[in-house]
Amino acid sequence: MSDSCRRVGRPQEEVGQDTSTYERAADGRPFCFVDGLTETFRSPISHAARVWRPAKALPLLLAAILMATLSWACRATTDVPQTSVSSSTPQPVATASPTVGTSANASLSYLDNLLVRTADEQWDVARGMELTLEALVGATAVGVVLPQPRLASYDLTGLIDTVREFLADDPTPAHKAQIGSSLRFLTFDRAQLEGMLLEPGAPPPTPLKITPPPVLGPDETDREDPFFDPASTAYDTDCKLFFRRFPLGPGATHCLVARESQADGHAYRVYSPAPSLAPFYWSETHRTWIDDAISTALPLLLALGDVPTFDVILAVNLDAPGEASTLLNSDGCEVVLYTHLQNRSETAFKQVVARQVANCFVEATFGGIADTPYASWRWVRDGLATYLSSVAFPTGDVELESLETLRQIDEGMSLTGWSSAAFVWFQYLAGRMDDEQIIDLVDSLHGSSSTEQAASLNELPGLDDLFHEFALAYTDGAIHDTSGSQLMTAWAPQDGAGTSVDNTGSFAVQSVPSLAMRRSLLVIPPDRLAHLEAPAPASGAITSSRAYGGGSWGPIETLYPPECFRDNRLLVVATNIGSDDYSTGISVTALDAVC
Amino acid sequence: MRGSRSARLLAMAAVLIVGSIGAGSVVANRIGDDEGCSPGFWKNNTGAWQEYDPASRLDSVFTIPAALSELADDSLLAALSFNGGPATIDKAKLLLHHAVAAVLNAASEDVGYPYRRFGPPLGIVAAVNAALAGGNPDTMLDLKDILDEANNLGCPIAADESGGPKKK
Numbered sequence: 001m002s003d004s005c006r007r008v009g010r011p012q013e014e015v016g017q018d019t020s021t022y023e024r025a026a027d028g029r030p031f032c033f034v035d036g037l038t039e040t041f042r043s044p045i046s047h048a049a050r051v052w053r054p055a056k057a058l059p060l061l062l063a064a065i066l067m068a069t070l071s072w073a074c075r076a077t078t079d080v081p082q083t084s085v086s087s088s089t090p091q092p093v094a095t096a097s098p099t100v101g102t103s104a105n106a107s108l109s110y111l112d113n114l115l116v117r118t119a120d121e122q123w124d125v126a127r128g129m130e131l132t133l134e135a136l137v138g139a140t141a142v143g144v145v146l147p148q149p150r151l152a153s154y155d156l157t158g159l160i161d162t163v164r165e166f167l168a169d170d171p172t173p174a175h176k177a178q179i180g181s182s183l184r185f186l187t188f189d190r191a192q193l194e195g196m197l198l199e200p201g202a203p204p205p206t207p208l209k210i211t212p213p214p215v216l217g218p219d220e221t222d223r224e225d226p227f228f229d230p231a232s233t234a235y236d237t238d239c240k241l242f243f244r245r246f247p248l249g250p251g252a253t254h255c256l257v258a259r260e261s262q263a264d265g266h267a268y269r270v271y272s273p274a275p276s277l278a279p280f281y282w283s284e285t286h287r288t289w290i291d292d293a294i295s296t297a298l299p300l301l302l303a304l305g306d307v308p309t310f311d312v313i314l315a316v317n318l319d320a321p322g323e324a325s326t327l328l329n330s331d332g333c334e335v336v337l338y339t340h341l342q343n344r345s346e347t348a349f350k351q352v353v354a355r356q357v358a359n360c361f362v363e364a365t366f367g368g369i370a371d372t373p374y375a376s377w378r379w380v381r382d383g384l385a386t387y388l389s390s391v392a393f394p395t396g397d398v399e400l401e402s403l404e405t406l407r408q409i410d411e412g413m414s415l416t417g418w419s420s421a422a423f424v425w426f427q428y429l430a431g432r433m434d435d436e437q438i439i440d441l442v443d444s445l446h447g448s449s450s451t452e453q454a455a456s457l458n459e460l461p462g463l464d465d466l467f468h469e470f471a472l473a474y475t476d477g478a479i480h481d482t483s484g485s486q487l488m489t490a491w492a493p494q495d496g497a498g499t500s501v502d503n504t505g506s507f508a509v510q511s512v513p514s515l516a517m518r519r520s521l522l523v524i525p526p527d528r529l530a531h532l533e534a535p536a537p538a539s540g541a542i543t544s545s546r547a548y549g550g551g552s553w554g555p556i557e558t559l560y561p562p563e564c565f566r567d568n569r570l571l572v573v574a575t576n577i578g579s580d581d582y583s584t585g586i587s588v589t590a591l592d593a594v595c
Numbered sequence: 596m597r598g599s600r601s602a603r604l605l606a607m608a609a610v611l612i613v614g615s616i617g618a619g620s621v622v623a624n625r626i627g628d629d630e631g632c633s634p635g636f637w638k639n640n641t642g643a644w645q646e647y648d649p650a651s652r653l654d655s656v657f658t659i660p661a662a663l664s665e666l667a668d669d670s671l672l673a674a675l676s677f678n679g680g681p682a683t684i685d686k687a688k689l690l691l692h693h694a695v696a697a698v699l700n701a702a703s704e705d706v707g708y709p710y711r712r713f714g715p716p717l718g719i720v721a722a723v724n725a726a727l728a729g730g731n732p733d734t735m736l737d738l739k740d741i742l743d744e745a746n747n748l749g750c751p752i753a754a755d756e757s758g759g760p761k762k763k
Contacts (some may be wrong), residue, residue: 278729281662281683316728342661 305365351396383422540578
């Protein structure tokens, strides 16, 4: 067995997840079939997305049960090897167990984390939302919600929108009360903002006076909050909550100031905490950056579609471990920036602002998408907004932060599960067409489930080729950022991943879901040539190969390597935009003593 | 300087019981007497620390806002050496200088400190977090003054350079 054929991980009977097939030959000479990340990061997100119901009226509790069931069913189906494997045979790529594998996976966003853990039956939908929102308002440790320390994106838009959808459809009073109480800390509408504004002509509020706790007499009751001066003014009373967190409810008023601005014919307001009261470290510099970001992004967005009325709110909720959210309200769009954003550089800060305004743009421009659950179209909503923000601020590079996570979960995952990392797809399209054509392409999409969305893509002429070419460029790491730098997507098998099999066999390129890619490495014994035979792909599916060490892509040749002692590793990329999962295989026969 | 801690607690419990019977209301929100050790004492007597480790990070005790994130990984011991200055972050450092001493006082079984860490009176941690969060330097200095006064009520622990602290 060559070094590159080392088998790692647990044996098949323990893991029980591999989908590769092969048959053992008599002479026992090994081929290797390396499938780098395959099932190790088999996407629970895509399962979740697939079963996320299109009708908003369908209770999400039912959806959660369905997600969990289908997630289990998908595992049960795809995890069964297609041919029998003797226990003495070295096994194909080892995989993590479903539970550990999914919960330990990196998540792209809070929404993706919710979908993963719900599909994994760690939470029901309501409990997941309750916990996640509690973490966002500081009532629960973030570590309780996130199994991994970092997310690829701290945009809370998708999570908040999904929670709102859930509450709109779920009639359970307990859910409305528990989830709603946390949601109130994160959301508000224009009327609320107006109500919190300092009255015109009113003197600026003074800081809340902190006085020592009083020493109470024997017949006095303890005060509710000795931290604040009990003889405070109305401002102080109204702004107590504001000082502690974000102003909420009818009692918290007069704590905000607003500045009117205008860009490209669009008037907007930037709401800030009254600086004299507690500035929460928002400064004039931040407000200038916001204006710069909007004046740069707005012309770009307006040239491509619609941007609704929007405002920007500098929030004071320090507990929210997020950077920003876009509240998609019926009366306009509210872009909320949280104090964590203050850690960003100027350009990155502006890019995040541009991304949030682009969220407003997506909502207003693509009516069909806006009417469906956020989760089912988050790859377009978040991905396109992220891409457009990088066009506005090419050197901000905020979008690049999702690449590391994406590379852990991209294998066999439908593009519809890529969330904000789907910017890579739009970035690739930008190298092939202009932005207006990208918008037209998105505008032609429809459907709620990933298969429906894939079908709508498949209806477009040439999209199967385009998606396949995207997969090849992605695998090669040949997609360029707006700034011109290469996106770090180049494929590499995990160290030691792989398994040795015999010199004759049928190698499954594994199941490729709709709108997904699958990369595999076939390793021929170094002193042999092999006959390869691949069946014609199904509709919407395309398979290409090239020498792992480099070279150009092409169909799978019948003889590999073309000469003795050339690169004996063949990289195979299979893509599928058909509605059904695509499974194929390559028959391999070694030629004895050719070299 | 003062009676033993157990005697004081006993006396306080008696007051609470009598008060409850007599007035039917809460009678006290001070949990100790008027004792408090200064930041300088805690800096020089780490052997007297209870519950806290001098090397622990500030953000393990307090919530440090993003704008003050450069302070987050400073140790509790380092905070006891913080100085002031003109910027908002300097006011925050002044507050933290006394806030660390305050939590050490409140955590110590040997100090009858007037404030609690996690509840009334004051709720030191929440109060400090709120003051840091708001970013208003005046608010920070207000709270600093309150803690400063309490931290200088008088230290019942004898400084002992060679070994651990001894009760006076």
